[in-house]
Amino acid sequence: MSCQTTQELIHPYVDGELDLARSLEVEQHMQECQVCASAYRNQTALRSAFKDSSLYHSAPEKLEKRIRSSLRREAKSEAGRRSFGWRWLPAGAALAFVLLMAFVIWRPVPGIRPSGDELLAQEIVSNHVRSLQLESHRADVISSDQHTVKPWFDGKLDFAPPVKDFSSQGFPLIGGRLEYLNNRAVAALVYQRQKHYINLYIWPAEQSNAAGEVATKRQGYNLLHWTSSGMNYWAISDLNGVELHEFARLVQEAQ
Numbered sequence: 093m094s095c096q097t098t099q100e101l102i103h104p105y106v107d108g109e110l111d112l113a114r115s116l117e118v119e120q121h122m123q124e125c126q127v128c129a130s131a132y133r134n135q136t137a138l139r140s141a142f143k144d145s146s147l148y149h150s151a152p153e154k155l156e157k158r159i160r161s162s163l164r165r166e167a168k169s170e171a172g173r174r175s176f177g178w179r180w181l182p183a184g185a186a187l188a189f190v191l192l193m194a195f196v197i198w199r200p201v202p203g204i205r206p207s208g209d210e211l212l213a214q215e216i217v218s219n220h221v222r223s224l225q226l227e228s229h230r231a232d233v234i235s236s237d238q239h240t241v242k243p244w245f246d247g248k249l250d251f252a253p254p255v256k257d258f259s260s261q262g263f264p265l266i267g268g269r270l271e272y273l274n275n276r277a278v279a280a281l282v283y284q285r286q287k288h289y290i291n292l293y294i295w296p297a298e299q300s301n302a303a304g305e306v307a308t309k310r311q312g313y314n315l316l317h318w319t320s321s322g323m324n325y326w327a328i329s330d331l332n333g334v335e336l337h338e339f340a341r342l343v344q345e346a347q
């Protein structure tokens with residue numbers, strides 16, 4: 093099974109929509125292919141992030157009370173004329189239910205639909221956290237030598253990521269690994285600053301124009317992203333913003 097087919101089937105696979113034979117083919121491919129296995133892990137991580145309660149909004153208490161009390165009133169008045177009007181009671185309940193659902197569905201909630209960058213930032217945080225959980229996940233090629241790490245990506249990616257060691261500036265290169273982010277295979281370079289790890293994700297930019305640094309903070313991690321020399325860069329670390337910026341500057345100057 094090809095990578096493309098596997099990646100198309102990851103969604104239905106996660107949803108349990110594939111037949112047994114197809115599922116096994118996907119599983120077998122993922123055992124042999126790090127990129128697709130990573131795509132699968134991202135998909136499940138993203139899914140659990142979406143289950144996060146912060147993305148759901150329930151109706152305010154006031155509205156719920158209003159509907160409940162109108163239901164009670166309805167029930168009382170219906171009880172009074174039960175002999176001839178009982179058939180209309182469910183209609184009142186149904187109407188209240190429809191109103192409640194309409195409110196829940198149509199209420200415009202700013203920010204409920206995350207933008208592309210927000211989704212990507214979430215993906216990157218999940219990826220970063222996972223890479224730290226296990227020593228063996230941190231890097232597929234472990235070396236502070238850029239001449240070892242750079243060629244390791246040959247044939248694994250459809251581009252050559254710029255790889256540079258910044259040991260003398262206090263940011264030694266630890267290694268690199270393949271990841272799947274933003275619907276494509278990307279290079280992840282691992283750097284260290286004292287006890288802090290930095291993941292630097294690189295992949296070709298769709299537009300060639302450079303974009304300045306954008307800093308964000310998520311779940312306690314600092315993220316910096318920019319575009320230069322036709323590449324997208326995302327750096328993430330629990331390092332403070334100032335030092336992460338210093339690191340980003342080194343990467344930019346090295347090009």
Ligand SMILES: [Zn+2]
Nearest residue numbers: 095125127128
């Ligand atoms: Zn694959």
